[in-house]
Amino acid sequence: MLDPVLVKIDDDLPNALDRLQTLLRIPSISTDPAYKQHCTEAADWLADDLNSIGVAASTRATPGHPMVVGHADGPGLHLMFYGHYDVQPADPLDLWDTPPFDPQLQDTPKGRVIRARGASDDKGQLMTFVEACRAWKAVHGTLPCRISFFFEGEEESGSPSLVPFMQDNADELRADIALICDTGLFDNKTPAIITQLRGLMGEEITITGPNIDLHSGMYGGAAMNPIRVLTRILASLHDDQGRVTVPGFYDGVPDLDPDLAASWSALNFDHGDFLGQVGLSQLAGEQGHTALEMLWSRPTCEFNGIIGGYTGDGFKTVLPSKASAKVSFRLVGTQDPHKIRDDFRAMVRAMLPPDCTVEFQAHGASPASQMSTDHPAFEAARQALSDEWPNAAAFVGAGGSIPIAGYFKKFLDMDAMLIGFAKEDDAIHSPNEKYDVESFHKGIRSWARILAALQNAL
Amino acid sequence: MLDPVLVKIDDDLPNALDRLQTLLRIPSISTDPAYKQHCTEAADWLADDLNSIGVAASTRATPGHPMVVGHADGPGLHLMFYGHYDVQPADPLDLWDTPPFDPQLQDTPKGRVIRARGASDDKGQLMTFVEACRAWKAVHGTLPCRISFFFEGEEESGSPSLVPFMQDNADELRADIALICDTGLFDNKTPAIITQLRGLMGEEITITGPNIDLHSGMYGGAAMNPIRVLTRILASLHDDQGRVTVPGFYDGVPDLDPDLAASWSALNFDHGDFLGQVGLSQLAGEQGHTALEMLWSRPTCEFNGIIGGYTGDGFKTVLPSKASAKVSFRLVGTQDPHKIRDDFRAMVRAMLPPDCTVEFQAHGASPASQMSTDHPAFEAARQALSDEWPNAAAFVGAGGSIPIAGYFKKFLDMDAMLIGFAKEDDAIHSPNEKYDVESFHKGIRSWARILAALQNAL
DSSP, X not given: OHHHHHHHHHHHHHHHHHHHHHHHTSOOBTTOGGGHHHHHHHHHXXXXXXXXXXXXXXXXXXXXSXXXXXXXXXXXXXXXXXXXXXXXXXXXXXXXXXXTTSOEEEEETTEEEEESTTTTTTHHHHHXXXXXXXXXXXXXXXXXXXXXXXXXSOGGGTOXXXXXXXXXXXXXXXXXXXXXXXXXXXXXXXXXEEXXXXXXXXXXXXXXXXXXXEEHHHHTTTSOOHHHHHHHHHHTTBOTTSOBOSTTTTTTOOOOOHHHHHHHHHTOOOHHHHHHTTTOOSXXXXXXXXXXXXXXXXXXXXXXXXXXXXXXSSOOOXXXXXXXXXXXXXXXXXXXXXHHHHHHHHHHHHHOOTTOEEEEEEEEEEOOEEOOTTSHHHHHHHHHHHHHSSSOOEEEEESSOOHHHHHHHHHHOOEEEEEOOBOGGGOTXXXXXXXXXXXHHHHHHHHHHHHHHHHHHO | OHHHHHHHHHHHHHHHHHHHHHHHTSOOBTTOGGGHHHHHHHHHHHHHHHHHTTOEEEEEOOSSSOEEEEEEOOSSOXXXXXXXXXXXXXXXXXXXXXXXXXXXXXXXXXXXXXXSTTTTTTHHHHHHHHHHHHHXXXXXXXXXXXXXXXXXXXXXXXXXXXXXXXHHTHHXXXXXXXXXXXXXXXXXXXXXXXXXXOEEEEEEEEEEOSSSOEEHHHHTTTSOOHHHHHHHHHHTTBOTXXXXXXXXXXXXXXXXXXXXXXXXXXXXXXXXHHHHTTTOOSOOSSTTSOHHIIIIISOXXXXXXXXXXXXXXXXXXXXXXXXXXXEEEEEOTTOOHHHHXXXXXXHHHHHOOTTOEEEEEEEEEEOOEEOOTTSHHHHHHHHHHHHHSSSOOEEEEESSOOHHHHHHHHHHOOOEEEEOOBOGXXXXXXXXXXXEHHHHHHHHHHHHHHHHHHHHHO
């Protein structure tokens, strides 16, 4: 079943690139109201394209940009494929070497690329799956599985319509497993399936000491300085081993499964190179863990911003009234973001000198996501990816949070396989975004292999 | 000799207020080039006024605004009186109840005031001395001492011409002792002579970790966060007792003279009220010292500003490249600002993790000033002030730095007596600045008493 599909994919690559370029020409910037019509245009184009391969697809209005939903019958496993058709703004325009919405095929020292805003994030990735389905349909007349398609147009602007839409249409959207194509390869030769994502809990804390800014000559030495209080609190949040000191913080942090640990170890991740690219050399996290554990399976406390007093040029002898910091925690396992928020606040309050007050502002609270990899789809997809790429595919973690995976679990009770073909140098969200033609071509072939494997896996 | 002068002062008060109003009408804002001519006008007015009372005075050109220098012969002690004729900008104008350069005499619940920019800082104060001399001259035909007058017009804009002018004219300006009228009463009933001022050493430190801002999801847990490094460094600069931990920091910090300690204690300083006005209640400085010691005779380390990462609204999961802070040290006794700067930098460098770098920017380094109060002028002036005001005058310290006093010592080898009649609520540098008519009137009388005492003190 698979081999003629792969041949078809190879033969049809020029046409597939033409279709992607057509989609890339639509400037579907979701965050800017001036581009609203272009978002609708992209949604319509996708619905039409799905219909052209036998998927019953339509756009659905939301308070924001439309959703695209389509269904195709097929045997066995019911898959749901998610992607987003909206893109980031292209600013600053003057840093682009070619117009962001005039996609160009370019030969570079690292290979042929398609350069445009959205080429990698996420139009190119989304179309890898659509093209795999197109080829399958062309060769066999049907799709290999029952497949639902779900594209949103607000991913780059906070997805305000997503959860309400999922809740209102849960019965229609629910499938056996979700496929999400918005992530990357582990490295240029090694494909990856993300099976665990860290959660995130953010807090903004503002310490107030005196009720007005004071002169440090008049008051310095007698009045409490809120920067002093804030820095003492922040400095107490890590111990000498890089562990977070919030009481009970490690409740729910699981030991890493030995098999997973071994497979991560086999990836031979070069943390020297990873850190070296940003001018660092030392692993600064929780001591006694590997780099990939620090990034994927261990929780963190990071300081994302701090401000207080005079921060302009020169010097001002002010003793400020307020100082504040933005603090975030990456969470793993079953760590409870709400409990950690409470414990963090209690710890901060306990460190406050009598004269100071603190205000807290909550910024998000999402638990970690852990996929149940015992579903046979995971192993089947891994094998399929391994057949396409030079190195065997890996189950990996993600240090960041990809909210959609958690939403599918929470609202639709589906696990998700996060599989993508982006490369580190794709410059997503930046000028000169590109997608390697290799990512696109082998991505399409990868999905064809995965569909074949899932068809047989059931 | 004194009594008829005091009578003359009382009789002439309305005319003295008229003269002050004339000077206040000149908008001599030194920092704004648009007011350059008005600065010259104020200098000319003062030189003319001094000449009218028999002082040989003239304006002297500088690269900035002119100096006014005048000399009057007299018996005995040679005094030099310093003041400044320039004023702060009046912005924001819409917060003034009356035009800032249209001085008004107003009755308020706390007494009669003259309201205008510069009424207290420093035209009103400067004129207390000139009016005392005028009255003395009117009654006795001569001045009681040999007196030099030295007025600058750049005090509110950093005094760029002051030190070069003092160096170029040192022989002309040098006297036995300087009088500086740019400070305040200890409280509404208690006059004060400042005999010690804290020095100031400022440092801006910038910690760099990664060479670009990172995503805290991608790197958090593995890469060093410069805010974490900075807060650890700042948090280590005070111990639990509020003492500064820079090695050798307390070298040169003298024990407080027991007599001075007793006289400060007798001031019954209400630190609860002092802190309560700014919303605080607890003395946050070096434990084991009184409030006045914390403010006047103990050194400090203050954090004047801090910034790093994302500080706008909302949240951004950035792991920043840089974080920086402005740190200042108030110094006492013979603490050496340059040695402390070196020791501070060494301490910071020793706390840096391997991957981080630090840049330092120096902001000023002035040692503390300590007057030699064994000069009989100090005790004579104190007695004279005590005769005029309800409470006995005190030798006090100043928590802030008044550079002119240090310059007189360094370049002219003169001690200075800092005596002034400003009140805490004068709103200097703020809208609706005022000077109490009581400050002006009793200030003039105070100087007459001091001149009489100094005449006899020799």
